[in-house]
Amino acid sequence: MTDKRTKIEISVGIFMIIGLIAISFIAIKLGDLSLPGKDQYRIVARFTSASGLRTGAYVEAAGVRIGDVDSIVFDTDEYHAVVTLNINNGVTITDDAIASIRTAGIIGDKFVKITPGGSGEFLKEGMEIVDTEPSINLEELISKYIFESKE
Numbered sequence: 470m471t472d473k474r475t476k477i478e479i480s481v482g483i484f485m486i487i488g489l490i491a492i493s494f495i496a497i498k499l500g501d502l503s504l505p506g507k508d509q510y511r512i513v514a515r516f517t518s519a520s521g522l523r524t525g526a527y528v529e530a531a532g533v534r535i536g537d538v539d540s541i542v543f544d545t546d547e548y549h550a551v552v553t554l555n556i557n558n559g560v561t562i563t564d565d566a567i568a569s570i571r572t573a574g575i576i577g578d579k580f581v582k583i584t585p586g587g588s589g590e591f592l593k594e595g596m597e598i599v600d601t602e603p604s605i606n607l608e609e610l611i612s613k614y615i616f617e618s619k620e
Contacts, residue, residue, distance in 0.1 A: 508558040514568040518603035519550035530583040569602035
């Protein structure tokens with residue numbers, strides 16, 4: 470009787486371990502989580518406004534995802550949003566590239582778009598993209614259009 474019970478307990482244990490591994494795999498793939506040691510390097514971009522941009526948002530160049538937003542912090546000295554970007558190794562970004570915050574669709578999530586420059590020099594770990602364009606605030610744009618057209 471004990472031998473049969475031991476076999477059942479071992480079977481249940483193995484089933485539980487396989488289930489936990491499967492759930493972890495699905496969570497990483499569907500949640501788009503990155504594993505430690507992922508091949509990326511970090512660069513920084515300063516924006517006058519990072520409105521709507523969130524940590525984990527994607528970074529793209531030429532319509533292809535090349536990384537993600539690692540962090541967004543406020544620089545109290547210059548009143549800028551300092552955005553740290555994780556860029557996939559193998560992707561080179563010129564030092565005169567332009568980083569702009571864009572919206573995916575009409576009401577979609579914000580992401581960082583990298584537009585390449587013509588320089589032959591490339592950014593390395595910890596370097597900064599100098600040219601940036603903040604996100605467009607739709608409310609301000611509509612308000613400006615309405616009030617300027619009445620005058």
